[in-house]
Amino acid sequence: MDIGTQTIKMVEVSGAGSSLRVTGLAIENTPPGTVMQGVIADPKTLGAALKQMRTKNGIKATKCVCSVAGAAGMVVRVIEVPKMTPSELAETMKWEVERHIPFAASDVELSFQKIDNPESDNDPNNPNMEVLLAVAQRDMIAQHINTLTAAGLTPLVIDVEPLAVGRALIDLSKEGLQSKNVVIVNIGASQTDVGVFKGGALRYPRTIPLGGDNLTRAIADRLGLSMDAAEDEKRAHAVILMDLVKSGQADEMMYGTAGGMEDAGISTPFDVDMSAPLPPPLFGGGETPAAAPASPFDIAEDNPFVNSTATNPFAESANPFASPFEVAAPDTSEAPVVVEPAMVPVEQVEPHYERRKEVFNAILPMLGEFVMELRRSVDYFRSKYPNDTMDLILLCGGSARVQNLDQYIEHDLGVPTSVADPFAGLNVTSKNMSVTRRMEVASAMSVALGLAARDAVLGKE
16 A cells, blocks of 8 residues: 555555456545645544545455655665674664754654675675664554554554655566666656665665655746646646757757756756765756757658648648749740648647647746756766666656656766556456556556555565
């Protein structure tokens, strides 16, 4: 169960390995006021809603794995400590945790796990080892347990989202991602969790305080709409117009120059000290875009919208801009007259183009900040592992469905990027959600699937 600020996602599974089956799926809006910035504020009301949701969607399982999120109440971090035995590590972490959390260490739940890395573990010249640390405020965990109990569920484990999403998209992947270097970008309503995985292990988790709500707010501010109306506008018309991005017009819209961020006097992400575990926040930077390609409005000769007045009223056999006083000389040759293809503006082919351009213009500054934060994570990985390449960026979460977001990130960062489908290759037997609906919400279900499949991947503890 993935309890988010805007939506609740449930996934029910049975079996393990090749016999793993997805037997139940559900996604519904979170009751207003019950979850604030990832923290449960009203366990009783939310618990009743979860019980009703399970019954409505035919989910029979009563044992539950849930996750916690929210930068204010928890920390997930990879840290380096001197090489030591497990018993020494357990004692050390009691004191080490205080250096890495922004709240009192006396009232937290703590978990840690050494990250296996044969290359460094067997290197006598490397005195350190990496440890994955997860710390959450005790009250935050208690609220989740109280909610699940009120829903008639038995909580087995309270997990963390970066590990759950990696389980769903890497461990269960049929594409061999377990041996690849992958960035998973989980875009929620109020924040985005970024996890850099090397060989299937989480090596660099961080949270970006930007999410789908920021895009909605940008649309509301720019177009003078309420948040509800802006959310509808985002769902209907939020499209990243790659023709403007590739031609450099998006840079001009954002920075007032086609030269990109440097020409506008904005520092680049390479000014950041990438040797630090968590470099200081920096919004801005980037690379100068490549030379603009051919005009996005160039239409091929076989385009059905040109050369035919039946399909395109703007296609004429003579130049419509010629002077009315010019008389063409009669053509006495037998060669056929060659008519140049008319250039049909995108807005004539796509009736909503102008509205989409308005929305794109509204969200563009936020997209720029978002991609630059992703660049920092990728560059940090490259600085720490200079001999490795980043193989793939996977997008998930509700706002990953913004059209062309994967193309925009790939264009800017130069890393293959796609929107994840956590159910690809799995046996989905659930009948309470249509295939069309499942494909529509699949990327948002990644965390819930990873939670449900925890025992199937890790084995029962």
